[in-house]
Amino acid sequence: MSRETGLPGAETPPRVAFALERASKRYRGATALDGVSLAFDAGSVTALIGSSGSGKSTVLRLLLGLEWPDQGCVKVDGRVLDRGDVLAWRRRVGYVTQDGGLFPHLTAFGNLALLPRHLGWAAPRIRRRAEELAALTHLPQGVLERYPAELSGGQRQRVALVRALMMDPAALLLDEPLGALDPIVRHELQDELKAIFGQLGKTVIVVTHDLAEAAWFAERLVLMREGAVVQEGRFEDLCDRPASAFVTRFVETQRRLPERRP
Amino acid sequence: MTRAPAAWLAACVLLLLPALAWAQAEPVRVGSKQFTESVILGEIARESAHEAGAEAVHRRELGGTSILWSALRHGDIDAYPEYTGTLTHELLKDVAPDADIATLRERLRPLGIGITGSLGFDNSYAIGMRADRAVQLGIRRISDLRAHPGLRLGLSNEFMDRGDGWPGLRRHYGLPQAQVSGLDHTLSYRAVASGAVDAIDLYGTDAEIPYYRLRTLADDMHYFPRYEAVYLYRLALERSAPRFVEALRGLAGRIGEDAMRGMNARVKLEGASESAVAADFLGVRAQADAAGFWLRLLRRSVEHIKLVALSLALAVLLAVPLGILAARVKRLGQWVLGLVGVLQTVPSLAMFVFMIPLFGIGAWPAGAALFFYSLLPIVRNTHAGLAGIAPELRESAAALGLPPGVRLRDVELPMATRSILAGIKTAAVINVGTATLAALIGAGGYGQPILTGIRLDDIGLILEGAVPAALLALLVQGLFELVERRLTPRGLRIEARQ
Numbered sequence: 133m134s135r136e137t138g139l140p141g142a143e144t145p146p147r148v149a150f151a152l153e154r155a156s157k158r159y160r161g162a163t164a165l166d167g168v169s170l171a172f173d174a175g176s177v178t179a180l181i182g183s184s185g186s187g188k189s190t191v192l193r194l195l196l197g198l199e200w201p202d203q204g205c206v207k208v209d210g211r212v213l214d215r216g217d218v219l220a221w222r223r224r225v226g227y228v229t230q231d232g233g234l235f236p237h238l239t240a241f242g243n244l245a246l247l248p249r250h251l252g253w254a255a256p257r258i259r260r261r262a263e264e265l266a267a268l269t270h271l272p273q274g275v276l277e278r279y280p281a282e283l284s285g286g287q288r289q290r291v292a293l294v295r296a297l298m299m300d301p302a303a304l305l306l307d308e309p310l311g312a313l314d315p316i317v318r319h320e321l322q323d324e325l326k327a328i329f330g331q332l333g334k335t336v337i338v339v340t341h342d343l344a345e346a347a348w349f350a351e352r353l354v355l356m357r358e359g360a361v362v363q364e365g366r367f368e369d370l371c372d373r374p375a376s377a378f379v380t381r382f383v384e385t386q387r388r389l390p391e392r393r394p
Numbered sequence: 395m396t397r398a399p400a401a402w403l404a405a406c407v408l409l410l411l412p413a414l415a416w417a418q419a420e421p422v423r424v425g426s427k428q429f430t431e432s433v434i435l436g437e438i439a440r441e442s443a444h445e446a447g448a449e450a451v452h453r454r455e456l457g458g459t460s461i462l463w464s465a466l467r468h469g470d471i472d473a474y475p476e477y478t479g480t481l482t483h484e485l486l487k488d489v490a491p492d493a494d495i496a497t498l499r500e501r502l503r504p505l506g507i508g509i510t511g512s513l514g515f516d517n518s519y520a521i522g523m524r525a526d527r528a529v530q531l532g533i534r535r536i537s538d539l540r541a542h543p544g545l546r547l548g549l550s551n552e553f554m555d556r557g558d559g560w561p562g563l564r565r566h567y568g569l570p571q572a573q574v575s576g577l578d579h580t581l582s583y584r585a586v587a588s589g590a591v592d593a594i595d596l597y598g599t600d601a602e603i604p605y606y607r608l609r610t611l612a613d614d615m616h617y618f619p620r621y622e623a624v625y626l627y628r629l630a631l632e633r634s635a636p637r638f639v640e641a642l643r644g645l646a647g648r649i650g651e652d653a654m655r656g657m658n659a660r661v662k663l664e665g666a667s668e669s670a671v672a673a674d675f676l677g678v679r680a681q682a683d684a685a686g687f688w689l690r691l692l693r694r695s696v697e698h699i700k701l702v703a704l705s706l707a708l709a710v711l712l713a714v715p716l717g718i719l720a721a722r723v724k725r726l727g728q729w730v731l732g733l734v735g736v737l738q739t740v741p742s743l744a745m746f747v748f749m750i751p752l753f754g755i756g757a758w759p760a761g762a763a764l765f766f767y768s769l770l771p772i773v774r775n776t777h778a779g780l781a782g783i784a785p786e787l788r789e790s791a792a793a794l795g796l797p798p799g800v801r802l803r804d805v806e807l808p809m810a811t812r813s814i815l816a817g818i819k820t821a822a823v824i825n826v827g828t829a830t831l832a833a834l835i836g837a838g839g840y841g842q843p844i845l846t847g848i849r850l851d852d853i854g855l856i857l858e859g860a861v862p863a864a865l866l867a868l869l870v871q872g873l874f875e876l877v878e879r880r881l882t883p884r885g886l887r888i889e890a891r892q
Binding site for chain 2: 247
């Protein structure tokens with residue numbers, strides 16, 4: 133059952149590379165993103181870090197086609213993403229937000245089944261897939277039949293992750309996926325997520341404001357500030373060869389946080 | 395979910411069918427205004443037509459002059475009792491105030507309307523006071539009022555506004571009174587009897603004049619025109635229902651002032667039914683018109699519920715999409731909400747009257763008016779329900795890759811269910827109440843006994859309409875709460891409890 137990707141149900145390991153090219157975005161005059169270029173190779177894991185308002189979330193929203201850049205473009209496998217492709221593209225990407233974004237009127241399973249059902253999957257196939265992924269994410273029995281309001285914070289994020297993985301997407305975009313959880317659950321899930329990333333071989337972007345978490349997930353870190361990339365590289369690069377005084381300050385501040393990992 | 399629109403449509407068609415069938419097989423329709431004398435004259439017309447072998451129905455208490463006149467002009471009714479003074483002063487333009495019936499006949503012919511000869515009595519306007527108060531102040535004639543500027547006048551709304559009413563009277567006599575309030579005519583007698591006002595307008599044949607011991611003031615400067623009672627009818631009837639027209643014409647000259655006042659008194663003061671009084675006058679047996687209480691209640695309930703259900707169903711069909719549109723296109727949404735909001739501010743009686751030129755009288759215009767009233771709560775709640783969905787959730791549905799239509803159907807509308815249903819419930823409960831006014835334009839329902847009860851000062855009759863209306867409102871409220879519980883997704887209820 134377990135193939136190279138570790139993901140049951142995948143015929144060919146899906147792979148995708150995508151990029152932002154000189155993308156700018158303004159909201160009511162305030163610059164959210166200022167001519168940012170970032171490439172994400174197929175199968176790579178990248179962490180976007182920075183304080184709130186630095187433009188990290190905007191990068192994800194542009195990549196998903198939830199917003200469109202004022203200048204520049206998004207490229208998927210070398211082709212410019214346009215509005216006609218956007219539905220098909222979003223289905224190849226799993227997206228998890230800080231609060232999970234689960235629909236309160238549907239059970240956890242109802243949430244998982246929404247898109248597959250729309251795409252015409254047979255009921256047993258949806259059920260099988262949901263249960264496999266529930267096992268992969270260590271969701272206890274019976275959780276799938278509950279409503280989001282009946283789940284714990286950690287369970288909600290796991291269900292959101294399963295929902296993002298249902299279609300076996302080529303990429304995973306996670307926007308502060310653990311931001312709303314208490315420290316214990318958070319550490320637990322950090323381990324699980326890292327294990328899952330390792331198995332799946334997908335192109336992953338994790339947005340976080342926590343340097344330690346970023347370093348735990350990804351080889352490649354991208355530090356952003358006020359809509360621009362300040363430095364890009366490994367954790368050690370940021371510590372040992374900071375590109376500016378801001379990077380030094382950012383790293384120093386983070387090191388003092390108690391939940392930092394070595 | 396997908397079957398719901400089809401079910402609504404089927405329900406609408408089912409509700410419409412009987413209305414259509416009923417509109418076709420209709421005998422001659424006599425209308426009457428919303429006061430006792432007019433209703434009695436309407437009954438006399440109906441029963442004498444029946445005696446002459448022509449079938450007629452009587453749609454009683456349709457409202458004021460403007461409603462009856464436009465109903466006749468539009469062919470919604472075929473005949474109704476009217477007064478010459480109303481014709482000369484209000485309905486026909488450029489006609490001498492003292493024009494005789496022959497002149498009026500000439501003027502009405504081009505409009506396709508015929509007029510009978512005078513029925514035999516003159517029911518002109520008069521000013522009345524409590525006799526004891528008049529004696530105390532020494533008032534016998536209208537011109538005596540000039541010496542008492544502090545007197546409070548309670549005038550019927552119609553009299554306040556018409557050219558030959560208060561404005562003209564005040565000018566003609568140079569009356570100084572400043573405290574003038576508008577009242578419903580049927581209430582003004584009690585107002586004057588209780589001393590709440592000092593003088594009221596009344597009609598010469600009103601039964602209450604002797605009952606409340608009122609003095610009618612002499613029109614010493616000859617202001618009020620003559621109000622000869624006549625029947626107006628559509629000239630087309632001369633071909634389609636010649637016997638009916640013959641019967642109407644045959645009534646000319648047969649009803650004297652005393653006879654009329656006597657009939658008014660029997661209905662208003664002794665509680666006899668208009669049908670019985672009319673039948674006695676004609677010397678015939680009253681046709682069984684008094685259905686038993688339960689049958690009456692059933693008929694009115696059907697009329698009332700049909701009105702509310704149909705208007706509500708159509709309003710839902712329009713208002714929910716409008717609410718969705720308003721939530722989707724923000725700028726347009728402001729316009730839509732503003733427009734339905736303005737509709738809501740139209741006074742309900744005015745709304746019913748506005749519908750008459752468009753839909754005639756009866757259930758259609760009433761349904762249309764209720765339809766417009768239902769829009770605001772449903773549009774507003776649909777809009778609010780959709781706009782209240784957290785942006786993260788809306789985005790989360792978009793990010794999944796669901797097309798907009800599926801997002802609306804499977805995510806946004808279910809999440810807005812509770813709000814939308816609450817809007818429909820509000821509209822339904824308001825409609826049950828507002829529909830009691832529909833009787834004013836001939837739509838029947840629980841408003842009918844309320845109207846008649848107010849006219850006859852009969853509390854029992856008022857309750858016969860008011861109590862079922864209140865019960866129906868409660869029932870509707872309860873029913874919708876049940877539906878709300880069934881239709882609100884369980885997950886939302888759990889979420890709301892936390």
